[in-house]
Amino acid sequence: MTTFPKATIEGYPRIGANRELKRALESYWAGRIDAETFRTTTRALRIDTYNHLRDLGLTEDYAIPADVAYYDQVLETGLTVGLIAGGTDLDEEFALARGNDTRVPLEMTKWFDTNYHYLVPEVEAGQAITPAPERVLRLVAEAQEAGHKVRPALVGPVTLLALSKPVEWSLLDSLVDAYATVFAALKEAGVEWIQVAEPALVADLSTPDADLAKYTEQAWSRLLGAENRPKVYVTTPYGSARKGLDALAAVAPDAVHVDLSPWTLDADADYPARVAAAFEGKETTLVAGLIDGRNVWAANLRDKVEVLNKIGATSVSTSTSLQHVPHTLNAEKNIPVEVAPWLSFADEKIEEIKALVAGESEAPEAFGRSDRAARTRAESTRIHNAAVVERVDALPAGQVQRQPEFAERQEAQKALGLPLLPTTTIGSFPQTNEIRKARADHRAGELNDEQYNEALKQEVKNVIELQERLGLDVLVHGEPERNDMVQYFAELLDGFVVTENGWVQSYGSRCTRPPIVVGDVSRPEAMTTEWSAYAQSLSDKPVKGMLTGPVTILAWSFKRDDVPLSVSADQIGVALADEVADLEKAGIKVIQIDEPALRELLPLRAEDRPSYLDWAVRAFRLVSLQAEPTTQIHTHLCYSEFGQIIDAVAGLDADVTSIEAARSKMELLEDIDETFHSEIGPGVWDIHSPRVPSKEEMVELIKAALVNVPADRLWVNPDCGLKTRGYAEVEPSLVNMVAARDEVVAGL
Known part of the structure; x- marks a missing residue:
């Protein structure tokens, strides 16, 4: 059985270095290409991405996550495990995401504290949950055919239910059964590692932290207790877990990721020590999410080594998926020469991970670049403007209030x-x-x-x-x-x-x-x-x-x-x-x-x-x-x-x-x-x-x-x-909106 890779990432930008996915989606929606062409185009993008990541140095088996989604990872997981009905039908997936002439789309909202939007699963007590593992099996097969052992990536059951509307925990047992079915299908397809994200454990949601921890232990003790499954890598991006950390330690997944980005450590400085204590003596592989997946500043590698030593992790990753940052600095020609060394996009972050895994003795040039970037940035006159600081310092302290009142x-x-x-x-x-x-x-x-x-x-x-x-x-x-x-x-x-x-x-x-x-x-x-x-x-x-x-x-x-x-x-x-x-x-x-x-x-x-x-x-x-x-x-x-x-x-x-x-x-x-x-x-x-909403729909919403x-x-x-x-949608929609207003006003 393959051990967990020492250098990995939580995810990579899906859109393509030249926005290939965007163009394929919009061409399909516009009818310029058919479904087969769309699937062929997007398959080529995925394989090119795997090849690129291998060339960047993610060469170990299962170092590359297959965090694939045509529209959104929550929708993709919901369809795969059957919490959202739709199976493998492409048009049904896009109808859920965008709506069509006969249905409104799923609600969309922000993914934790990022500018990424996810589609909210709509659930009800007692609903049937019928998994569609063939969605992810296709991804595994195409990667294997191209010579890659990739790590299928799903959103976890606790997070999926915690983000659904309404939050219906009575579905947890049947949802866990569906995940177990998907896990077993992946095992039978020869997959040795899968990645499952549980970011709900780092946030205060409508479900209290203690309850999330209870549901985590309930769900994962069953999933990890199953014999017919791959090894499971549970990730906790976007912040620090609390009671959920103890719940994960109790069930001891094969590998656990923790977010150790500056954003997280600024809010919770004791987190590395808590992580080390929680997993002390466990056989779980700890994966340190040291490289910031949400911001573009080059890592101070010496600071990262210090944090890595505190938790004793054997693998290094990004704090979150790299979907939140651009592909590479190599595509930029006009960033000021002084500023460019201070920055790190997705590809450059992989270089930072490799340097941390290798250590300074094996990667002296990378550590040298890191030192120079930290020094020149701190000294730069581009950073500091005394007149701006003086003006803001002169503002009234505390809250300000416009006058007169409303x-x-x-x-x-x-x-x-x-x-x-x-x-x-x-x-x-x-x-x-x-x-x-x-x-x-x-x-x-x-x-x-x-x-x-x-x-x-x-x-x-x-x-x-x-x-x-x-x-x-x-x-x-x-x-x-x-x-x-x-x-x-x-x-x-x-x-x-x-x-x-x-x-x-x-x-x-x-x-x-x-x-x-x-x-x-x-x-x-x-x-x-x-x-x-x-x-x-x-x-x-x-x-x-x-x-x-x-x-x-x-x-x-x-x-x-x-x-x-x-x-x-x-x-x-x-x-x-x-x-x-x-x-x-x-x-x-x-x-x-x-x-x-x-x-x-x-x-x-x-x-x-x-x-x-x-x-x-x-x-x-x-x-x-x-x-x-x-x-x-x-x-x-x-x-x-x-x-x-x-x-x-x-x-x-x-x-x-x-x-x-x-x-x-x-x-x-x-x-x-x-x-x-x-x-x-x-x-x-x-x-x-x-879709163009009707006047009648808008009348009902105004009422x-x-x-x-x-x-x-x-x-x-x-x-x-x-x-x-487009104007073909905008003009009739606005006509209906004004007419709806007029009808409601006439009835008041």
């Missing part, structure tokens, strides 16, 4: 002349092929600045005219000038570095290029006023100025690890406050400060949450602190579970809060109470599905919202921006 502002904002149940959109409109081509031509020098700006202005004019024709009340300029809601600002703020090819999967075929916060942040000049002012000049209706908020800019960037997050948040907050002042001077009366990632950065442990929410709310309030009472401040939040932070959302003190609600059927509004004073726009159209929100505080809008949709 009731007086709401009265002042009646001058906007908005109707009952006003309609708006969240900000972006479809980025057409023409706009993308113009952007590419401008980058290539084939369009000069004047020609490019004219193309963008024409698109803004088209978007304004469309909204007026459809009867929307508060308009947006559509954001054709923006490549991404975070990267756009990162390119205009000092203190950031952006990548050319640093793509990271967010969900399905959706990818982002997170910028990197390398130092103190400031705003050299106005960033958005030109476009907002031009759009406002085209209409008598109010046009929203559009800003991405400080917490979201921070969350959707790779963050500094040399200062607290609150420091960067305050710096971004005051920079954006200058932008608010400029927008007001330009005549903009409605300004939206998007914070879709507010919930995303919420610490996984309850005791760490109050301090985070305090600085996150403060950073948002800094942006709007000096806004005039007649300026209506909007915010937007999407695709997260907001019930547990509803007080913080209220604490943002926005005048209007729009929030994702369509997939969850207005469920979150049940948490709204008298402390939530802002007007609110719960989404009535799930824009992450290609459901009115159960919890008074009519004089309710707005009608989509869940999110429209950038990823």
